[in-house]
Amino acid sequence: MSKLETVGLTKSFSGLVAVKDVSFHMDEGEILGIIGPNGAGKTTFIHLVSGILMPTSGSITFKGRDITYAPAHVRSRIGIARTYQLIHPLENLKVIENVMVGAVFSKDKSLKAARKSAEAICAELELDGLNRDTTQLSILEIKKMEIARALANEPEVLFLDEVMAGLNSDETKQVIATVQRIARERKMAVGVVEHVMGVIRELTERVIVLEAGELIAEGPYETVSKDPRVVEAYLGGAA
Amino acid sequence: MKLKGSYIAVVAAAAIVIAFPAFLGAYPLNVARSVMTYMALAISWDMLLRSGQISFGIAGLFGLGSYASALAVLRGGMNPFASVLFAAAFAALVAFALGFAILRLRAMYFSITTLALMEIFRIVMQNLHDFSGGPEGVVLPKIIFDGYSPALYWLCLGGLFLTIGVSWYFEKSKMHLALTAIRNDETSARSNGVNIFKYLLIAFVATSALQGMMGAIQVQSYGFTTPDTAFDANFLMLPMAMALLGGIHSTIGPMAGAVLLGIASEWLKLKIPYGHLVVYGVIIILVILFMPQGLFGLARKAMRNRRKAGANNE
Ligand SMILES: Nc1ncnc2c1ncn2[C@@H]1O[C@H](COP(=O)(O)OP(=O)(O)OP(=O)(O)O)[C@@H](O)[C@H]1O
Ligand SMILES: [Mg+2]
Numbered sequence: 355m356s357k358l359e360t361v362g363l364t365k366s367f368s369g370l371v372a373v374k375d376v377s378f379h380m381d382e383g384e385i386l387g388i389i390g391p392n393g394a395g396k397t398t399f400i401h402l403v404s405g406i407l408m409p410t411s412g413s414i415t416f417k418g419r420d421i422t423y424a425p426a427h428v429r430s431r432i433g434i435a436r437t438y439q440l441i442h443p444l445e446n447l448k449v450i451e452n453v454m455v456g457a458v459f460s461k462d463k464s465l466k467a468a469r470k471s472a473e474a475i476c477a478e479l480e481l482d483g484l485n486r487d488t489t490q491l492s493i494l495e496i497k498k499m500e501i502a503r504a505l506a507n508e509p510e511v512l513f514l515d516e517v518m519a520g521l522n523s524d525e526t527k528q529v530i531a532t533v534q535r536i537a538r539e540r541k542m543a544v545g546v547v548e549h550v551m552g553v554i555r556e557l558t559e560r561v562i563v564l565e566a567g568e569l570i571a572e573g574p575y576e577t578v579s580k581d582p583r584v585v586e587a588y589l590g591g592a593a
Numbered sequence: 594m595k596l597k598g599s600y601i602a603v604v605a606a607a608a609i610v611i612a613f614p615a616f617l618g619a620y621p622l623n624v625a626r627s628v629m630t631y632m633a634l635a636i637s638w639d640m641l642l643r644s645g646q647i648s649f650g651i652a653g654l655f656g657l658g659s660y661a662s663a664l665a666v667l668r669g670g671m672n673p674f675a676s677v678l679f680a681a682a683f684a685a686l687v688a689f690a691l692g693f694a695i696l697r698l699r700a701m702y703f704s705i706t707t708l709a710l711m712e713i714f715r716i717v718m719q720n721l722h723d724f725s726g727g728p729e730g731v732v733l734p735k736i737i738f739d740g741y742s743p744a745l746y747w748l749c750l751g752g753l754f755l756t757i758g759v760s761w762y763f764e765k766s767k768m769h770l771a772l773t774a775i776r777n778d779e780t781s782a783r784s785n786g787v788n789i790f791k792y793l794l795i796a797f798v799a800t801s802a803l804q805g806m807m808g809a810i811q812v813q814s815y816g817f818t819t820p821d822t823a824f825d826a827n828f829l830m831l832p833m834a835m836a837l838l839g840g841i842h843s844t845i846g847p848m849a850g851a852v853l854l855g856i857a858s859e860w861l862k863l864k865i866p867y868g869h870l871v872v873y874g875v876i877i878i879l880v881i882l883f884m885p886q887g888l889f890g891l892a893r894k895a896m897r898n899r900r901k902a903g904a905n906n907e
Contacts, residue, residue: 404784426783435784442781446773446842455774458767460786465767503785 357382357543358403358434358511363412365398365567372398374567375412380511383541385534387548387558387575388513391587395567396547397439400513404436405429416511430460435509437500439516439547443488450476450484452499456506468506475502479532494521501533512537513545523550530557551579563587610750614743622742626749626814628855633756633807634832635839635847637800640760643769643842644796645776646696647704651804651832653711656823658684658805659812660718663731666813668724673737677809684805688798696793715824730819737813745814752810756803760844763796772796773842826870831858834873837880840887849888 358380365373373395380386388396401407403414405426413422421429435456444452450472457468476484481498483490491499497517504512514533518526530546534557537544548554554561554575561578563571565587571578578584614622638651662680665671671679695706718725725731738744763769771792774782779789812818831854832847839850854876861869884891 406780406784425788427786427788430784430786438780442778444774444777444781446777447770451770451773455770455782455787456785458770458786459788465770507785 356380357417359415360403361413361415363399363402363414364410365395365402365407366410371567373402373409373564376564376567376569378562378569378572380543380545382510382543383537384543384560385537385558386543386545387554387561388545388564389548389551389554389561390564393566394564396564397515398567399564400436400515400545400547404434404513427459430456430507430509433508433510434513435460435504435507435511436513437497437504437515437517439519441493441496441500443491443496443499445488447488448484449481449486449488449491449495449499452488453484453502453506456503457508460507460509472502472506475505478536479505479529494525497521498529501529505533505536508540509542511543511545513547515547516549518548518550518553523552526550526553527556551575555579607754611747614746619742622746624856624859626746627859628851629749629753630807630811631828631831631835631855631858632848632851633753634804634828635835635851636756636760636844637803637807638832639836639841639843639847640763641796641800642836643763643776644772644793646699646793646797648707648797648800649704649829650707650711651800652824652826652828653707653714654684654688654801654804655808655811655828656711656718656818656820656825657687657714658808659818659823660725660731660808661805662809663733663812663818664725666733667731673733673813677806677813680809681802681806684808685798685802688801689794692794692797696790696797711824711829715820718823719820726819728820730817730822732817733813736816740816749810749814752803752807755806757844757848759799759803763799764844768792768795830870830873830877831855834876834880836887837877838887840889840891843889846887846889853888 356379359378361377363373363376364371376399388399390396398407402409405424405428408423413420415421416429416432416434421432444455447455450469453472453476454465454468457463457471458465463471473484476482479498479502481495481502488496488499501514501517514530518529526548530553533544536542546554546558558575560573561575562569563578563584570587571581571584613625617625634651634655638648641648658680661683662676665676665679666673691710695703698706719728721727737748763772771787774785774787775789775792782789808823812823835850835854836847837850838854839848840846858869861872865872880887886894
């Protein structure tokens with residue numbers, strides 16, 4: 355069943371069309387790869403769906419509800435969470451508190467209950483030293499903390515925007531595999547933006563390809579990667 | 594164990610300050626009231642600052658509370674105690690209405706707007722001759738408690754305790770997470786469910802109510818006010834300097850800063866009656882430049898270093 359759907363989603367920045375007429379859907383429990391060359395509009399697309407940016411035109415529905423112009427905090431409360439390509443730690447909060455924010459404000463949990471669920475999520479991601487300041491964390495730990503915070507929102511749809519940029523592909527795979535396992539348990543849909551094709555091939559069931567803001571191909575990675583348009587636009591350019 | 598220790602310390606400290614009138618005469622009690630008023634303002638300024646919003650409007654809400662209370666008694670025949678609550682509610686209501694407009698602003702735009710509002714309140718009071726008494730201000734028929742100084746002291750202490758209590762609640766509840774998240778990274782806060790406007794509005798309304806309440810207590814204790822006294826820049830500069838000196842983003846920092854600077858300011862007022870504001874300005878600048886974490890920040894850092902050194906020696 356389709357959880358999240360966009361129709362003709364478009365965003366232009368004073369002339370530059372970053373996302374152009376994108377219609378897509380995400381189903382319950384699926385792991386979707388979102389790929390495309392640099393500047394293709396992947397991050398902008400996630401900003402639109404999560405409410406960080408408002409679209410120029412088009413519509414977004416979540417579980418049948420029109421959320422095209424809903425504010426970001428409302429979307430996170432109803433079940434759409436995300437991480438950022440550039441890290442966004444809350445540096446005056448401890449690691450555990452960073453993670454608790456998601457549970458307290460999206461799920462209206464008490465501080466005590468939020469702490470408990472935050473601890474459980476961090477344990478699954480193998481993140482410890484939860485009473486540290488965020489300035490003491492390695493880049494891998496910050497990324498894990500931000501994934502944990504997104505998971506603490508208990509979303510039904512989660513977007514990971516190049517969570518692992520700057521890490522090696524083993525670390526990347528390990529972290530995304532953990533998220534995938536959690537996703538299965540919770541029947542959560544996950545959209546993964548990633549430049550490392552090995553990760554996309556191994557972990558995703560379906561892929562959409564963006565190029566210059568347009569959705570140019572869709573399907574299992576094996577099929578999409580042979581699509582001539584994709585080869586030309588993306589793989590061709592990279593090779 | 595540790596929690597119990599600090600609990601006992603807090604109760605003991607509260608008992609001592611409650612008992613002050615047993616040892617102190619009218620003059621020191623007066624000084625204490627002034628320090629407590631500034632302390633409450635410093636704490637309330639800091640409470641909003643925890644969200645990253647720097648208000649220059651505290652003297653405005655303090656003055657507004659003073660006038661609301663004085664005029665409620667004078668023109669409305671309200672009981673003086675009730676007028677203190679009325680002033681707090683009035684300041685809260687004004688903050689609530691203004692909040693919808695100004696809490697969309699950030700950084701310097703918010704600060705300057707709050708400063709302008711304070712000036713507007715003052716000018717309005719100065720020009721509503723028939724209602725507010727104009728530049729000459731208002732004189733109340735009598736001072737609350739007939740000016741009995743221990744009672745005035747306890748009233749002011751009550752206002753301070755309430756302020757500390759609300760600030761403590763801000764530190765220990767989810768307000769702490771909300772305000773800190775907003776201060777650190779609004780994008781991150783929003784995408785984790787924080788309704789930024791709601792929490793800014795709560796903080797702005799709550800702190801404005803406290804500031805209005807302290808203004809009301811002040812006017813009822815002195816029995817008169819004028820636009821220049823009620824909206825005195827002292828009520829802005831001194832609390833800011835206190836919070837910065839002691840250490841911002843906490844309850845204890847502004848309290849420590851208020852004790853230090855509050856006592857120093859009584860002395861400064863006598864020594865340089867017209868220049869003491871300059872001294873607070875200089876303190877604000879020096880602290881921001883060289884000690885942005887304040888005295889408590891320094892102490893915390895020193896303690897952490899000591900602990901680290903200890904751990905390395907093991
Ligand atoms: N706020 C903005 N204002 C103007 N242009 C923008 C803005 N944000 C993004 N763009 C432009 O929109 C296009 C799409 O950018 P976006 O960041 O979405 O790409 P991306 O697919 O995430 O790229 P990458 O793989 O490098 O992260 C780019 O040309 C970018 O320069
Ligand atoms: Mg991107």
